[in-house]
Each structure stands twice: as structure tokens, then as C-alpha cells.
Amino acid sequence: MKFKLKPVGDYDVDIKIDACGVCGSDVHTVTGGWGKQNFPLCVGHEIVGHAVRVGPKVTLVKQGQRVGVGAQVYSCGDCKQCREDNETYCQTHCTNTVAPMLCAGLTAYSPLVRHGAGKGKKVGIVGIGGIGHFGIMFAKALGAETWAISRSRAKEAEARKLGADGFIATAEEGWEAEHRCTFDLIVNCANSSSGFDLAKYLSLMDVHGRWISVGLPEEEGQVIKAQNLVSNGVLIGASHLGSRRETLDMLKLAADNGLEGWVEELKLGQDGLQEAILRMKKGDVRYRFTMTGYDEVFSQ
Template identity: 35%
Template sequence: MTTKAFAAQSATTPLGPIDIERRAAGPHDVQIDILFCGVCHSDLHTARSEWDGTQFPCVPGHEIVGRVSAVGDHVAAFAVGEIVGVGCMVDSCQHCPSCGEGLEQYCTGGGFVGTYNGPTPDAPGHTLGGYSQRIVVSDKFVLKIGHDEKDLAAVAPLLCAGITTYSPLKHWGAGPGKKVGIVGIGGLGHMGVKIAHALGAHVVAFTTSESKKQAALELGADEVVNSRNEDEMAAHAGSFDFILNTVAASHNLDPFTALLKRDGTLTLVGVPEHPHPSPAVFPLVFGRKAIAGSLIGGIAETQEMLDFCAEKGIVADIEMIRMDEIDTAYDRMLKGDVKYRFVIDTATLG
């Protein structure tokens, strides 16, 4: 099926219109007419080949919300007309220990298949993402959306930014009685503040910008700390159960490990272009502290996150763009000039 899309043809050329072919819905497939697609920093890294392995043409986009337009004969969980979502994965081996535990993002049977730039038998040999009019996905990787239809554009970023923050917050027990820090108030960080607040934790937002303090409070932070202010940082020494670091730029982690309680954890979800400086070991050893990482979430947990956010009325703060504004949006993302996530209205592809 011929589908209009927007693609990068090389690392150095602007994205532009392209016709792509989508497979017909097989017995276990769901065909989705895409309504909105969020714009993730990973899209930019991949389209501009800043990470190794980009295959061209590259159609990014893994924060997808749309309407089911066809289902395979063996699909029982979804019906034509339903509003659904697709996140960062469209397949995995389905038989390794991680997949068996609903942790497909950690698939060891060859790794999960990304919504774009992943291996597929479909032409052109790699997956093509949500900067397109429609997509066909295995029913195992399709998610139900329970939000009101008026909020669907702002739901799209939950499929990546939402689950990337929800999963570690849940895994490390953020909730009532826990003091939780969120480092960085951007696409990921603003979702982290909202979700940690809704989970009942005492939330402290860390920013390097005084101008973001009021915004962080409005997002749900109980306190805001300027991480460049040594006195403000020292006032919180040894007091955090958990800190979620969303910053995707290389920086010194030691000021944040100093804020952890004994047995506290600093978890990284931002992936910098260059490695962080090696952390000091003594503070970790003498406090049994941990530095950890976390990657999106499995399908079951992503559905749990969507249901939680629908119940709590949580969506992303977004700026809607036309498809042909994507390169400008990428440039603005690099400058931090968005509050807090761009979302493409895919009707503009027509």
C-alpha cells in the first residue's frame, strides 16, 4: 500500500516527502491511520546519523497515535475505529527470558525491532516510522489509548517520553514517603516531574536555569534546585531515595550522587553524545549507592503507564507543528527552544 511519508535521504539533507510501501495487514497485524506523531531527540540523532547505523531513506517517529483502519483475521484485541498507540518497538524475539517477563525492550534474542531503522523483511529492509500517514504493526505491539480524543496530540509523547520516565520511577519505588529528584526539565524531564508527582513522591526538580523554576513548580515539583548553585545543592546532601537524570549532555554525576541517601540510586535515561566523566567511587562505596540506567518499558508496562496517565489526566506539554516544519523543529530542539515536546499533525502530510 503506497503511503505518504517524510524521510531523510542522507545525514546532511533536509527531510522531505517520499512515497513508501506498507504491507497489507497480515493475520496478526493492525493497520493504523496515524493522527499525530511526537518528535523525539532520537529522531534527530538517527536522521542526522549521529548514532552509528542509520539506514536511508530514514522515516523517523516512534510516538504514534492513530485510528485502527484494518485488522488481521486473528486479531481480537483491537477493532476498526479504535484509537491506539505505537511506541519505540514493533517486534522482539518473543521467546528470550526478557520477552517472557514482558520486558521486550531488553530482548536478548537479537534485540527489539525499533519502530524505525530496525530490521524487517518489508521493503526497503528496515522499518519506517511514524512520520507517515499509516503504519502496520503486530497486534502484540499496539497499545490502547484511554484519553479523551481532544487530548490525543498531547498523548503521543507518552509513547516514549512518558514510558521512559514512568518505568524507572516505578522500578525504583517512587511513591508516598519517597524523595525523588528529576534532573533536567525538557521533553523527558517534564514528564518525569508530572508522573513522580502523580505517584505521590516528594518531587525536587533540578535545572541550570533560574527561568525554569516557576515552570517546574507548575508541572508538579514540590521544590526546585539550581544545580549550579552549590549552597542549594548542599542543602539536599544525603537526602534522596532516587534521582532520575534525563539530561542528554555529558556532565559530572558526582554532585548528584552526593545527594543520595545510603542505598539511593541515580538512574540515567538521557544518552549523551560523549560519555559522562568517570564518577568518583568513594561516595558510592561508602553509601552503597548506585548509578543505573533504564530503557523505555515493556509493552505491558507501557499500557499500564497509559492507563495511569489517562486516570490522572496526565499528558505532555506540546507544540503542534506541520510536517514540513520538522527541520526547523530539530534545530529548535538543539537549542532547547520547545516546551516541551513537538508533535506533528500528520494531516499536513496530505
């Protein structure tokens, strides 16, 4: 496929890509899980590279610098949301095509800091995948008592290596009983809602505890009765990406604590991309794929 490049504008940065992560939203998009695909598609929004050209009015990036790009690419900068470091909720540029995009680390970090994860708090991470494994690391680094919550114990050893203090396997009978009304915050990173008994999960929350969802499964949503909410006054919400300020804070937290995502590198190309999509669809990844070898492909 060929296309004409736009000229570099006053506020544009042209990036030579070194590596690009494969996000769950890429899989949902190319397979049609979130709706009909509009081909041709070009997915990929977890990018690290070097700035090779910088517009004359750009102030935050200099030519030659190593830079990163996440899913958020547009915001007006002037509305109430943008002025309050909530540019991912910008009402001027936030569209349905941008909204579903997720960038794993920031998607996990933002709800943790916005909802008080830290010392003296008990935090749960549901779904130990690409987003969830970052959630465990960040919750622990922020000082919270951190619990991993998954269907089986297959990932327990890895969750504890990531920093989990405890582990709950929801396939076990009566799994919720001893943990009722004990969690201050749970971030739901699960990528599937099949067999998901939301009432049992909500029973884990302390009075006015917060259940925040960041995963976007393809299946129908869960049904919940009002009676399941009144016993602990649980607050239910969601989170979308995070702000630029939170991105910088997240990277500092990772650097200060020596945190690195668990990734498997694959070579860019038809074979590598096909392997990434098929294995992610099956959940066969620990815990993110990163496509590399851009020079080999694009220097030809």
C-alpha cells in the first residue's frame, strides 16, 4: 500500500520508529471484535523512536531526541477537560475511533493514582494480561497492598514476581467469602466478560470502595441488580488512558523502581504480525508483544 506523506507542519514531529507494542485494541480492531473493520487499516499506537523532523513551533521535542507516542493523538488544549489534565476526555477531538484505543501502562497507572492507590490501601487487579501485569507493578510501587485476581492459579507465580502480595483464583468454590468488604480499589483489566459474576466481585469492595473498569471485552456487558450495590455502597466507574502529566509521572515511577514491562520481541513483517495477532487472540503472550526491526523493513 502506498500513500502520500503530509508535509511537516508547525506543530508536527516526524518520528523514525524503533519499536511498537501490540495492544489488545489492535486485535479487537483488525478482527472486527469491536465492530466492522474499515479497510485499509493501520494499527499500532505504542511507539518508541527518534524525532527526525520537528516543526518550528514545537517546544517539547528536539530533533534527535528519543521519544514515545501513545494512543492519544489529538486534543484541543483549550476546553475544560484539557485545562485540567484530562485531555483524553477532550470533547472537541475525542471520537469513537480514538476512544477505544488503549495503551497498556498508562491505562493501568491512571486509575490507580486517580483513585488513591498507595500506603494503607488494599488494591486488586482483575485480569493478569498486558494491562493487568502493569497494574500489579504500579500498585505495588505506589505502596498499596496488591492482590492479583485471575480465574485460575496458572499465573500466580508470575503475579507474585510482578509484586502481588496475594492472589485470588475465581474458579475456586467460595473464592469471594474471606475477602468480602476488604478492598479499597479494584481495577478491572479483564478482556473477557464470559462467565463473569460481577456481583461477587463487587462484594469484595469496602464501604464506598471503587470498582474501575479499563478492559473493553467484545461480549455483552454484565447485568447487576441494585441490591448488589447497597450492602457496601460500592462506586462503579471506568477510566480511559491517562494524561500527558500522568505519563511523565508513570515513567518516573518506573525508572525510580526499576520497573520494566514483560515483553516478547517479534520481527516486523507479515509473519511476525500474524503471529502476534493470533497468539494474542488466544491469550498466548507474557505479557506484551513488541514489534522490532523497522530499519530492516523500511530501508529496503
